[in-house]
Amino acid sequence: MSKVKMKRQGFVIDMTPLVDITFLLLTFFMFTAKFKSEAESEQKFKIIRPTSSADTTKLPEKDLAIIKIAIDTANQNDTSYYYEVVNEADRSAIWESVKELSPEQRLKRQLKCDSTLLEALIGRTRGTNPNTRFAIDADKRIRYKYVFTAMDALRRKRATQFNFVTNKPQ
């Protein structure tokens, strides 16, 4: 008599090595992850940074003010300045002290501004926190004159040392 063939119900795989590897990768990505700042997730443009290889200093994480110069996606010919202060407390103090801002602009984490407002903001930043370092984060496709205007604003506010934000060459 032949045995009654039992129908196999499901099967078991040893998932332990799989879990090992998965957790290894998981911890790796968790530790290396650096999240976008809130200001960055608000913005509608993408900055394609130029590359540089000589100076590889990392961007400081606090006491930093970033002047972003980007090509507006809506209007390709328009270039606008965005101003962001990384320190939360400094930012609200600066936003409060600049009179030209509207109440809703005060809520923004980064401000769209023209060159005069930019200069006022730089001045206020230096008054609020003199240790603030400045960085210009500009798109590599924009014309030099926009960067020059920003540099001139910094110069007039006596912030003669600043940084350009670049990327590592691939």
Added chain:
Amino acid sequence: MAGGGEALGSGGGKPKRGQKNSKRKKKKRIGFKLDMTPLVDIAFLLLTFFMLTTTMTTPQTMKMQVPPEIDTPVDVKQSELFTILIRKDEKLFWKAGNDPAQPLQLGELQKLAKEKNLEQPNRLITLVAIDQSVAYGNVIGVLDKLNQAEVDITKEMKGEKRERKFTVSNLTDEQRKEIEGL
């Protein structure tokens, strides 16, 4: 699951409860099984999340210094001036002092800047004059070459203190005219 086979072998009849328990050899449990599927599910979910949100390239910085605004112009010796000019079409030129401008390739810039600086260490002033409509990426390219030259120069000077004299400016009309036809 495990007890199925033994129940048949323990003889006919219906054994009393207590007897059955005492006769049966206590099987030592070797290991145990844990259903890991939900664990793996969650682990993979988190893994994909972190993989997709991580950007590996962190931005780096390039230091820049501009001279402060001053009212009185400073006189500069022509012989100590090394100018790099960037034309509208992104072609490079260089001139030493009052000499006529000469075309320059980006690849030669590092070597040239090093040579010129070592001729007059700590005295030579490097000036980068840039046309307003040059793309910013090209400007950074030139500055990066000068920074690379700076590394070489500091190496060559062996411990001597290096003072960098360097500035950027707009291309003046005079300079523009000079390199226009070249």
